[in-house]
Amino acid sequence: YNKRYWKVHIVWGAIGTGIYAYMYNDEQYDRTRTAFKRRKAGFTDDEFYDLVPDDDFVPSNPAFSTEALQDAQERYQRDRDLALVITIALYALNIIDANVDAHLKQFNVDEDLSLHFEPYLGTDPINADASYGLGLAIRF
DSSP: OOOOTHHHHHHHHHHHHHHHHHHHHHHHHHHHHHHHHHHHTTOOOSTTEEEOTTTTTOEEEESSOHHHHHHHHHHHHHHHHHHHHHHHHHHHHHHHHHHHHHHHHTOOOOTTOEEEEEEEEEEOTTTOOEEEEEEEEEEO
16 A cells, blocks of 8 residues: 555565475474374384385384484474564564555655754843853754
């Protein structure tokens, strides 16, 4: 509504990046969580277990330990939640920017605006003493 079309690409890019980061971290979180739960249940067939290709899929040493899977799961969960919070904050910032821009679009700024500082020398009407000061004159 405020005809600022150049901002559309910035907003779409920021929100799209936030959504992509959320989806990526959510997918990685699901992968590591599934593998962690299977590992805790005693299975050795998760995708993070190193399989010897010529030995009829007999598992050898795991590529990632159970602790590493737990750490990765917690990291992806934290990053996913952070991406969601940042995306919501960027969307709110977009709404605030659009409202402020629409509000200020109606604000009239003339070339006649002026600000003058003038010294002031006067007398006090009660005791007739001289008073010095600085006057500020704003003309609209």
